[in-house]
Amino acid sequence: MALVISMAVGLLAACGIYLLLRPRIFSVILGLTLLSYAVNALIFLGGRLGATAAPLALPGARGLSDPLPQALVLTAIVIGFGMTAYLVALALRARAETGTDHVDGADGPEGER
């Protein structure tokens, strides 16, 4: 299972990076979202796979998952939303100012920018 999950996380990261390098802003937003999935998963998996119970400190509870990475990832997910929202606003503003959704603010003459 460890190998398959690692490959899935790697694939998320690869897809995220590829989209991050696209020239259109919406692709970049998608890529950033995918990349944040991958990074959140990576941090979360720092608590390993073997846990069987949610991190509730109940009497007699065993096999708790690690709460610390979960707390870190929880705020990261919410902040990720804040970042996406800000990026979207930036993209719309940039489109209003430059008239394009190209990340460099202008359509490259040779389409390779």
Next chain:
Amino acid sequence: MTASLLLIVLLAPFLGAPAMLLLQRGHRRWAAWGAAAVMAAALGVLAPLVPRVLAGEVLVARWAWLPEWGLDVALRLDGLGLLFCGLILGIGLLVVLYAAYYLPDEDRLGRFYAMLLAFAGGMLGVVLAENLLLLVVFWEVTSLSSFLLIAYKYEAREARVAARMALAVTGGGGLALLAGVLLLGQVAGSFELSEVLARGDVVRADPLYPVILGLVLLGAFTKSAQFPFHAWLPAAMAAPTPVSAYLHSATMVKAGVFLLARLYPVLADTGLWMVVVGGVGALTFVYGAYLAMLKDDLKGLLAYSTISHLGLVTLLFGLGTKMAAVAAVFHIINHAIFKASLFIAAGIIDHEAGTRDMRRMGGLFRFMPWTGALAMVAAGAMAGVPLLNGFLSKEMFFAETIGHPALGGAASYLLPAFAVLGGVLSVAYSARFVHEVFFGAVPRDMPRTPHEPPPWMRLPVDVLVALVLLVGLLPQVMVGAILGAAAAAVLHGAVPPFTLAMWHGFNLPLLMSAAALAGGLLYYRWRHVLFALHACLLPRPGSTVAFERVYRAAELGAIRAMAWLDRRSLPAYLALFLGFVLVLGLWAWRGGAPAALAGPLGWGELDLLTGFGLLVLVVGAGGTVLLHRRPLPALMFLSLAGLMVSLGFLRFAAPDLALTQLSVEVVSIVLLLLALRYLPQLAAAESGAARRWRDAVLAGLGGLGVAGLTFAMLTRPFETISGWQISHSVPGGGGTNVVNVILVDIRGFDTMGEIAVLAMAALGLHALLQGLRLPPAAGVASAGEGEPMPVMLAMLMRPLLPLALVVSVYIFLRGHNLPGGGFIAGLVTAIALMLQYVAGGIDFARARLRVNYVRMLGAGLGVAVATGLGSWVFGRPFLTSTHGYVDPPLLEKFELASAMGFDLGVYLVVVGTVMLCLTELGAMSQREAAAPRPGQAEG
């Protein structure tokens, strides 16, 4: 008292410099008098300290500056420092006076004197520094201020090039010196000169000694224009003559040999020192003297002569014997005096005759006998004519070359012969200076009929030539004391007994002097042979031209490198950055085998459900990439991936994360759908195949790296550091949900920062979108022509709102003990409110939900901070929580922790953020710009 006197001496020029700019607003001469007053005042302040220093005392004053970096403002006045202070301030005073007459009347002198004073301050700092780092700082001050002084006539290209060259060479040397000093301080264990000087043995025995020596010498040689770093000095003759007289005879170029003298006790006395310092000095001595002869420009001749004499001083330090060091210090004094007077005289000749080209002048003695006589005396000192000061130090030099301990047998003749050769060349160019300027026929095309300068202008030469004579005739009386004190500082201990006398009797050095004089005159007589030979054998570009070529090439290279690196494109930057990170990662992994990734832990069985979930995740991510040019379908695939990530959190026992991810997923998708209205529905394929392949390779490698890292981590055992959090969650935080307790209690301050960031992001969006008018993208119905609101949905949503709010309250309240809490409750509330907008339209929802979300953000942050501050009332640190049990009537008993107040703040901020973002985006449809006409290309 001593300390403040030293500080006053050092600060006077720096404080005086800006005052010059004010003074020049008055009369032209005010600035001159001001600068002279500063120099004289500094000399006067120094005067009471002189007897103590001459008695052998080393005065040290210290003020802490950056003690943790070993950087103090620490000043030191010993014999060497005093000697240089005297040269800097004394000759500075004369130059200030001279410049007032020399510079054209239309020049406002404030700028000149301000720069000159700043330079003098830098020089004083170099010679007074006790801390080595401070020395380097002032070293750079001299480089910078000399750059400005050389570029004084900045309208002339020649001056700009010369200034740039001087800065490049001496600034580069300064960097090397900084590195050398840092190493030296590490090795010696201190940057304080008093301590470093006492640890010469440690430094010389260290394996880093050759590196330190090389770097420090690079600094000294560039500053003192030693071969092959000499070219900037002749070019710097583009500066006005007062600058040349000051910087390029008496002070700046002497900073290099000062450094050699200063660090002599630490670095000298090794074979390497002798070979490098002695070798470079000897080469420069002869090379400079040879080239001086070939210069037609008066100042050029003097510049190369300066290079040669600096080489002589360097050679003397390189010889390594104690008397040679004494001779070196003595020659520093003598050279400063006669060379400054010669430069000033050259300036007078230029000023009165209108040219500096020796081929165009002659017979000037008839027109300016007084100046001529003075210049001839100074030139005699330069040549080493008896009865003048230059003769004495040159004879000491000759004496030191004879029977040097490091050379035996036939080689022992080599050094004296070389010394005589240098002497011959010196005599020859001095003879040329005297003969071609003052004697011979008067050419007809001299630009002006020359005459004697005003007496005040000549006064500096009078004073300096008087010193040449006095030192030459009464050396022991004039300089014996200061020379002894300075030599004691250089040798850091006992000075060999020496007596300075005009006459030492007939001996070998006198014979060598006589040979040099005779040889020099003969050589001058037959100079045309040399000129002819030189012209046909060595036609090469001037050093300035060569420097410019190198400079231009470097500039062009930098521009090309920038153009290659900086494509002015964000994806290109990102690709470069990713590539570099990958290279770093691969570098760290070099030599590793893929199998080594697997750790000792078992891989675990893959169950069917997890496998299916991962498959869906892969489909979601892959579909997003494949369809990324069609935003709407891509968004759907993205939400599939997000859903699977949420379920994955649930599968691996993280219900809080699953809830958060799920609700963030919902609001994110709505947000992106709203934004899509204003973005093209189909992006053109615009990346070439090569670019796509490059990106795919980068992405693939990056993904492999992440996968490898994850795999290596998952298969390795670990000791959780969360044990403390789990065991303290109930007794300390009053909640069983450890994740929530960590968020609102244990790491509450962290969460406070995070909600602040969240609020800032929302406010940023608010600011960016306020009043923004955008046309909807092509193919999107504009507002008003869309379909009516779906009735069923609207009817369903209205009663749902209170229900959803109750759920969110429940999630909030139970969050401390069971999955839930402020973040999740906030997201659920936001989704419930958002559904009202979706179902009823923005006008409907706005009319009913009159909430100012910006205020809500403020309220949330306020509540969170207030909860934190509340613990102060009870004398506890910020954000300390307490908890107790509440037993309300009719309801089950439940636990209430003060951290819940903080969680309420989190809740409010999350609701405010999400709703502010969504309503701002949604409201844009109400002020849309006109839709683009059909056929108009979409940006």
